[in-house]
Amino acid sequence: MKRKTIFSGGTAITLALSVVATPALAEGEVNILTWEGYADQSFVAQFEQESGCKVTATYVGSNDDFAPKLAAGGGVYDLITPSIDTTKTMIEAGFVEPLDTSKISEWNNIYEKFRNAEGINHDGAVYGMPYSWGAIAFMYRVDKFPTPPTSIADLWSEAVKGRVSLWDDKSAIYVAARLNGDNDIYNLTDEQIEKAKAKLIEQKPLVRKYWATAGELVDLYAAGEVWISNTWAGYQSSLIKEKGIEVAEFIPKENAEGWMDSWMVVKDTPNLDCAYKFLNMQSSELGQCGVANVNGYSAANPVAAKKCMSPEQYEALHQDDPDYLNSLLLWENLGERIEAYTNAWNAVKSAN
Amino acid sequence: MFAGQASPVLPVGRRWSRDRLLRNLVLGTPLVWAVVFMFIPYLIIFTYSFWLKKYPTFVPAFQFGNYAQLFADPQYYQVLLRTAKIALAVSLSSLLLAYPFAYYLVFILKSPRLRLMLYMAVIAPLWVSYLLRAYIWKTILGNEGVINSFLVYVGILDRPTDIFLYNQFSMVLTLTYIFIPFMVMPIYTALEKIPRNLIEASKDLGVGPLGTLFKVIVPLSLPGIFAGMTFAFCLTFGDFVAPFLVGGPDGVMVANVITSQYGAALNWPLGSALAIVMLIIVLGIIELSDRVERAGRINLA
Numbered sequence: 086m087k088r089k090t091i092f093s094g095g096t097a098i099t100l101a102l103s104v105v106a107t108p109a110l111a112e113g114e115v116n117i118l119t120w121e122g123y124a125d126q127s128f129v130a131q132f133e134q135e136s137g138c139k140v141t142a143t144y145v146g147s148n149d150d151f152a153p154k155l156a157a158g159g160g161v162y163d164l165i166t167p168s169i170d171t172t173k174t175m176i177e178a179g180f181v182e183p184l185d186t187s188k189i190s191e192w193n194n195i196y197e198k199f200r201n202a203e204g205i206n207h208d209g210a211v212y213g214m215p216y217s218w219g220a221i222a223f224m225y226r227v228d229k230f231p232t233p234p235t236s237i238a239d240l241w242s243e244a245v246k247g248r249v250s251l252w253d254d255k256s257a258i259y260v261a262a263r264l265n266g267d268n269d270i271y272n273l274t275d276e277q278i279e280k281a282k283a284k285l286i287e288q289k290p291l292v293r294k295y296w297a298t299a300g301e302l303v304d305l306y307a308a309g310e311v312w313i314s315n316t317w318a319g320y321q322s323s324l325i326k327e328k329g330i331e332v333a334e335f336i337p338k339e340n341a342e343g344w345m346d347s348w349m350v351v352k353d354t355p356n357l358d359c360a361y362k363f364l365n366m367q368s369s370e371l372g373q374c375g376v377a378n379v380n381g382y383s384a385a386n387p388v389a390a391k392k393c394m395s396p397e398q399y400e401a402l403h404q405d406d407p408d409y410l411n412s413l414l415l416w417e418n419l420g421e422r423i424e425a426y427t428n429a430w431n432a433v434k435s436a437n
Numbered sequence: 438m439f440a441g442q443a444s445p446v447l448p449v450g451r452r453w454s455r456d457r458l459l460r461n462l463v464l465g466t467p468l469v470w471a472v473v474f475m476f477i478p479y480l481i482i483f484t485y486s487f488w489l490k491k492y493p494t495f496v497p498a499f500q501f502g503n504y505a506q507l508f509a510d511p512q513y514y515q516v517l518l519r520t521a522k523i524a525l526a527v528s529l530s531s532l533l534l535a536y537p538f539a540y541y542l543v544f545i546l547k548s549p550r551l552r553l554m555l556y557m558a559v560i561a562p563l564w565v566s567y568l569l570r571a572y573i574w575k576t577i578l579g580n581e582g583v584i585n586s587f588l589v590y591v592g593i594l595d596r597p598t599d600i601f602l603y604n605q606f607s608m609v610l611t612l613t614y615i616f617i618p619f620m621v622m623p624i625y626t627a628l629e630k631i632p633r634n635l636i637e638a639s640k641d642l643g644v645g646p647l648g649t650l651f652k653v654i655v656p657l658s659l660p661g662i663f664a665g666m667t668f669a670f671c672l673t674f675g676d677f678v679a680p681f682l683v684g685g686p687d688g689v690m691v692a693n694v695i696t697s698q699y700g701a702a703l704n705w706p707l708g709s710a711l712a713i714v715m716l717i718i719v720l721g722i723i724e725l726s727d728r729v730e731r732a733g734r735i736n737l738a
Contacts, residue, residue, distance in 0.1 A: 149700050435513075
């Protein structure tokens with residue numbers, strides 16, 4: 086730990102020196118609060134070179150991290166990437182400002198369904214630039230399941246006692262509600278939430294650990310602790326496979342949630358120029374294939390994606406498959422009801 | 438601050454006022470520190486605890502709804518009770534390990550160099566990152582960890598067991614390991630202060646070694662025991678890293694709930710109310726231990 090601190094200190098000094106040495110780099114900056122991979126050096130380095138905007142990224146582990154960071158005082162971040170269930174909260178809390186979509190050249194190539202999504206449109210203005218999307222799929226270790234699991238019920242089976250993991254997030258309520266047959270998961274009644282809560286408490290003896298970060302889930306699989314869980318489709322499974330463990334993703338018969346992340350501009354940012362340059366890069370081939378290659382997520386701009394993806398990748402990411410996209414239960418903002426959901430999830434974790 | 442810096446010789450009168458200024462600075466600094474870093478933050482949290490959660494964030498108000506919710510919803514006292522249980526287990530197991538160790542260092546070990554070395558062996562881990570020390574237990578206790586691999590290798594188990602990691606046992610173990618220096622230090626100091634002639638007198642009067650231990654040494658080291666127990670209990674009570682790293686589905690402690698109210702639920706008022714309740718509990722325990730310790734204090738003079 087100590088050595089790491091010294092090392093990163095050294096890196097900071099090197100970076101500072103390189104900025105001094107090449108004045109071209111110091112033209113502007115953009116500070117982003119985002120998910121791991123969304124500002125990966127594999128494509129951001131080229132952007133920094135070409136635009137002269139220095140990119141500083143801070144990472145979040147959950148959609149719930151955006152609001153507290155912004156509520157604690159502004160002036161730190163210029164861009165954020167909340168998912169479609171959180172975007173409305175950002176708008177209504179006054180954390181973000183409307184976009185000038187005429188300044189984003191690829192705007193009209195983005196899926197119409199996303200551009201018109203209720204979560205990023207408010208009072209006739211657009212607040213978010215759709216970036217990437219995917220499913221909250223389920224995942225299992227191929228060697229541990231002679232018959233591949235097909236249902237959420239497989240995470241409630243005695244056969245996998247102590248080998249189950251679930252995302253430590255309110256989405257656990259969505260999972261349990263679907264298992265209960267309550268499919269309108271974003272408009273659950275108090276009674277349905279109570280039933281989902283009971284279902285999750287019933288599952289607790291089977292759970293090894295609730296996973297909080299992508300890296301933690303990868304570690305749990307790598308250490309042989311977990312055999313079945315939910316996952317951010319495309320992301321953790323490829324990291325686990327790199328460690329030599331064969332895992333497969335599946336969409337259960339109870340269906341899966343879908344998510345979509347948008348770039349939003351923080352209100353009154355002083356770095357508007359660099360911010361728009363960054364948005365243009367992210368919606369172009371560089372950013373769209375960047376996130377597809379780094380995170381394994383699908384791109385929001387199929388036109389750009391088609392130009393930079395191989396036909397196989399284009400198909401694997403369901404870029405030309407509107408039915409797949411429409412079949413997913415795309416996350417919705419819960420509004421005031423979010424409290425009922427988070428309280429229920431907290432109660433599950435507090436239960437003995 | 439600047440007045441305190443070295444400067445050329447000044448007239449006597451001005452030097453006097455400079456001394457006074459310096460003295461005020463020296464005495465005033467801790468006060469300023471306490472106000473800026475303790476009272477103001479606590480006051481802010483205290484104020485928040487009366488605010489109202491209102492989507493999408495929260496609004497200023499003066500109402501007791503947050504406190505009422507803490508008492509009405511069983512999840513909060515369940516977590517408080519669990520936290521207290523784990524904190525008690527950690528302080529008791531640290532005591533059981535630390536006392537014999539400190540006793541050995543002070544009364545049995547003859548070589549001062551070896552004593553210092555062993556003492557430092559307990560203290561040194563404090564210089565290693567807390568996170569790293571907690572993380573290491575994962576690799577020891579896990580399904581494919583050191584203990585399980587060993588037990589399977591020698592044939593005691595035919596397959597790895599889950600009982601070591603991701604439960605309350607692993608939390609108590611990890612926290613005991615992390616906080617045990619805070620138990621060893623005060624007990625060591627207390628034992629070292631016991632005049633040897635009292636122990637000799639006890640022996641001369643025909644009291645056996647066990648009798649001497651429980652009638653002379655333990656009572657005289659009570660201040661150290663209380664200090665250590667208080668440290669271990671209060672530090673565990675506020676911990677939120679161990680549940681995150683080595684805790685299982687039943688491992689959530691009160692600090693994790695506060696974190697989640699500040700983060701996921703975006704309910705700072707409720708989180709603040711819980712933080713105030715936690716602060717009162719911890720202050721209560723410190724006060725209680727102080728009183729018990731004072732009542733039992735034996736004057737050695």
